[in-house]
Amino acid sequence: MNQLLVALDVDSRAHALDLADQLRGTVGGFKIGSRLFTREGPSLVTALADRGDRVFLDLKFHDIPSVVGDAVRAASQLGAWMVTVHGSGGQAMLRAAANAARESERVPLVVAVTVLTSMDPAELARIGVHREIPEQVEALAALATASGCDGVVASPREVARLRSTLGPAPIIVTPGIRGGPGGGMAGGDDQVRTLTAADALSAGSSYLVVGRPIIAAPEPLEAARAIGAQMVSLPAQP
Numbered sequence: 581m582n583q584l585l586v587a588l589d590v591d592s593r594a595h596a597l598d599l600a601d602q603l604r605g606t607v608g609g610f611k612i613g614s615r616l617f618t619r620e621g622p623s624l625v626t627a628l629a630d631r632g633d634r635v636f637l638d639l640k641f642h643d644i645p646s647v648v649g650d651a652v653r654a655a656s657q658l659g660a661w662m663v664t665v666h667g668s669g670g671q672a673m674l675r676a677a678a679n680a681a682r683e684s685e686r687v688p689l690v691v692a693v694t695v696l697t698s699m700d701p702a703e704l705a706r707i708g709v710h711r712e713i714p715e716q717v718e719a720l721a722a723l724a725t726a727s728g729c730d731g732v733v734a735s736p737r738e739v740a741r742l743r744s745t746l747g748p749a750p751i752i753v754t755p756g757i758r759g760g761p762g763g764g765m766a767g768g769d770d771q772v773r774t775l776t777a778a779d780a781l782s783a784g785s786s787y788l789v790v791g792r793p794i795i796a797a798p799e800p801l802e803a804a805r806a807i808g809a810q811m812v813s814l815p816a817q818p
């Protein structure tokens with residue numbers, strides 16, 4: 581069950597800590613994104629890390645290489661276990677992030693975001709990308725791993741193809757998990773290209789990020805257990 585990461589997409593430290601207290605021991609870690617981080621700041625990362633939690637700091641760094649390297653170092657000092665960068669930041673930036681992580685005392689995992697799930701071909705074309713989405717995802721994933729990153733974030737429908745091209749080692753982190761026995765659909769929905777937890781793992785995901793089906797459920801612990809139950813019978817991915 582430690583492959584299940586819960587997105588703490590809430591607005592307050594108190595709510596985030598309460599969810600973490602309920603779910604600790606049942607899930608494998610907690611994702612803090614820019615919404616919660618901007619409201620509550622770095623001390624929340626430290627607070628969770630001090631409680632022994634794996635903190636996935638999802639701030640999607642995208643800047644000049646030295647700044648991103650420094651940001652990764654800072655995240656590591658806070659106790660982050662995994663951080664995100666934008667694959668489209670380019671080779672030098674990805675290398676700076678990976679090197680900064682490796683030189684840090686705690687060596688956080690660095691995973692690169694490929695194409696945001698909100699992008700469609702028209703939006704990609706507006707920023708000058710004319711490749712098909714799967715090709716763009718694959719190109720950025722190859723660049724990220726060749727630049728020393730530990731893996732990528734990818735939508736569930738891209739996982740099988742990515743796993744076959746990247747091989748077994750790179751981490752693939754997958755949001756967009758929905759459904760399955762007890763998997764839940766709480767919280768309204770803007771996730772479109774979804775898979776069940778079991779199917780995402782079978783396709784080759786290393787970690788699943790689940791937010792609203794757990795945090796917006798009437799009983800978050802029960803929801804996490806139900807999703808965890810879908811995952812336990814499957815062989816672990818790297």
Ligand code: C5P
Binds near residue numbers: 697790
């Ligand atoms: O949808 P859910 O609440 O499970 O979202 C978990 C994570 O998935 C979010 O924290 C966000 O990073 C990501 N997400 C996404 N595409 C969306 C909605 C959320 O990749 N359309």
